[in-house]
Amino acid sequence: MKPAPFTYCRPDNVEQVLDLLRQHGGDSRILAGGQTLMAMLNMRLVEPKILVDISMMEALRFIRVADNYLEIGAAVIQADLLAWTDLEQYAPLMAKALPWVGHAQTRNKGTVCGSIAHSDPSSEMPLCLALLGGEIVLRSKTNRRMVKAADFQIGTLTTARQEDELIEAIRIPVPADVSKFAFQEVAIRHGDFALVAVAASHSPDGIRLGVGGVADRPEVRHWEHLPEDEIDTALNDLAHELGGYDDIHASAGYRRELVRTIGKRVILEVMA
């Protein structure tokens, strides 16, 4: 299928983007990598009047470390972040999770912030951001605010972004040196939507586990102490708490089994 007609705009700077968003609000869509939005346009799941292309905007293509946060701009392509030589040092979890995001061919175009904007419940980047306690930098013509990942993703494909706001960047706290991270997922085919994705961290304040693909957004649990013989019970409780759903790919029961199985793997990996 083909997109419905729209006006295509490629602003020269962020101010012009914000002007367009203020003027057109919900009739507009930001086009960054387009690896989800273009598919949605082709299927006419969305029919914006104005498409605002920020993919070539150098001002939004930054990866920088400031105030103990890693900031990733809205035009940063997933493949470029994966290829960034300092990624392992500043965001080891992202380094583990990015190879699971789509396929190499879509990572060459898709953006990190685009994944966050789309907020698919099974998507890897929102899961990582939720586990790491990251923030989303939202900018409008009149305001600039930061929203915690936990407050940003409200539900399936639904976020706290206002219609006149641009996701300018995401911010991830740089972890303590001693922290350990692990990531796993199960999909029908590598690169497809995850049936279940899990991320775990082990830092001085305890163990965290994030689960994607089961509830309507990534869910994170924190244990200050988690003895090895209590992992199974904790994960079983979590799996039933999240519930899960049946679809053509997997039953809710299978999703819960994945939470127990790969959840345990990543927890043992970060505890080792």
Place this chain on the structure above:
Amino acid sequence: MIEYGAADRVKVTLTVNNESLTGYASSRMLLSDFIRHELGLTGTHVGCEHGVCGACTIQIDGRPVRSCLMLAVQAEGREIQTVEGLSDKGTLNRLQQAFRSHHALQCGFCTSGILMSMTNLLNENPTPTDDEITDILSGHLCRCTGYVGIVKAVQSLVLENIARENGENA
């Protein structure tokens, strides 16, 4: 600021297989359709049009991407490689010949996209592992289930490349 209305006819000039070409696109025209219908290069195939099947994969500025998930107006001034650029005046290149020798295609619909991904893989690393080959291949669907032949074809080039490297070092 660039602005193209829904009814505008936009002139798009880009480099395709080292040749400068020009065509016209509406703002909503997909790059895949532009390549096929405006430029007449029908080697790039269109399957699912939502980025899943990989049939429309081309290289832009040296990177394999889905041409169905990009607008023609975004390709202005860019460097594009399509399957037509692989052979030399009708003579198959090494990768294409390996596909032929190892029965890596049946109907051929998925082949041009896979060739563009594998060309990039071998350019970046002449000796990828089996896992690296299948990881890149996971970005493509072949409904004839020809994956074994495709992997064998790429492996055959890897073996040749290893032999070549050893020969050079000898």
